[in-house]
Amino acid sequence: MTSWSATETGVLAGAAARAPSVHHSRPWALEPGDGVVDLVERPDAGPPLHDPTGRDRMISCGAALANLELAVQALGYRPASALFPEPARPGLVARVRTDGRRDATAREVERYSAIFRRRSYRAPFSLHPVPAGALRSLVDAAGAPGAGLRVVHGLAEFTTLADLFGTAAKTLREDRAYQRELVAWTGRFPERFEEVSTPPWTGLVTGRTTVPDRITLTERLRAETMAVLVTEGDTRADHLRAGMALQRGWLAAITDGLAGSVLTQPLRLPEVRAGLVERLRLSGYPQLILRFGYPVTATPATPVAALARPGEG
Incomplete structure (x- = not known):
């Protein structure tokens, strides 16, 4: 060619x-x-x-x-x-x-x-649970040398997320320079932001964001399927691989009828990244958090029993 x-x-x-x-x-x-x-x-x-x-x-x-x-x-x-x-x-x-x-x-x-069907889905998901086969397919697709998805399980781990997300939201809400830049950027490109004043686990934190209490936030997070994308290192090459892994996993999720969105803003705080590593016992560096599930307007197109077979990467 x-x-x-x-x-x-x-x-x-x-x-x-x-x-x-x-x-x-x-x-x-x-x-x-x-x-x-x-x-x-x-x-x-x-x-x-x-x-x-x-x-x-x-x-x-x-x-x-x-x-x-x-x-x-x-x-x-x-x-x-x-x-x-x-x-x-x-x-x-x-x-x-x-x-x-x-x-x-x-x-x-x-x-x-x-x-061309991928969209960031920021609303609550439906009550349909993500079948094991669809979850394995997503994790397998995101797996690559030096990068992988770590699914969040159990009350203790979701409580950890709630604690760290709450800390990040309160810190970013009070960061005046951060908030000035956010206002300027969203005002410059208003068509790029559906709604900036979104809850801290689904979008950007503004000066008007209300942070739920620990119990409420934990319960809201537990209603979703969440995973941390982890890399072996923390170099530019690792960040590039994280993006590749993210997109491959996200596209695999879409083919199974799932929707999702990505969280990175809490991880700009070193204490949040360190807290994830320590409390979730991660084997590498957390680069982003992916939340996914079925959109509220859709139901699984394939019977759950069929989706539960082992997925291919």
Whole structure:
């Protein structure tokens, strides 16, 4: 292959554009070449106080990379990705090249299609429990060298989340610089935010956010299926892998009829990250928290008994 056609370039750009990103900022740019497409970080994207280390920005780039790989597969090529391929150019976070022709599998086509159905679902979920098979499928899809999902189980662990989320919400609510930046950013891009004054476990914390008491928050969290995405290290490459794992798991969840959303803001506080590691006994670094379930307007399309079979990654 010598170059991408205009149609193929559009497919790649369209898939990347639908990746989840910090505050909908899309902190990347694509540079198509001869049989390759480079994913380049845009460090000026997104409000700096909400992402002081750039971790969320790199996670966003990882999600875009996962979409790019699926788009290359959907176009009939085998993708081969290299992370940070040019040390002298740190802003080049990934290069995806074609490695020969190959028809996409049914699963790849299904997950590519899910790219365009993915939405952040911030409302409470329905009472339909997530079947074991769908949960395994999500966890398997998000599993990769150096990254994986740790599902939250039991009253003690949900109480831990409630304690840490409550601490984070109160801290961010009182952080005046943070709140000024949030107001400025949401005012600049009002169409990107459905509702900023959302509960602390589903969205951004504003100066008007009411934080529930510990018991109430614990019970609300226990009504959801939640998992912590953990990486072995805490480098930019680890953050990129976390984004890839997030998107692969999220797309797998969508194909099983689930909806979800991602929490990263509480993890900007070092004490919250440390608390998760200690109290949940995590084996690595928490990068984000994923909540998922069935939307209130939908019921599982497949009988629970059928969904309970072991899922494939």
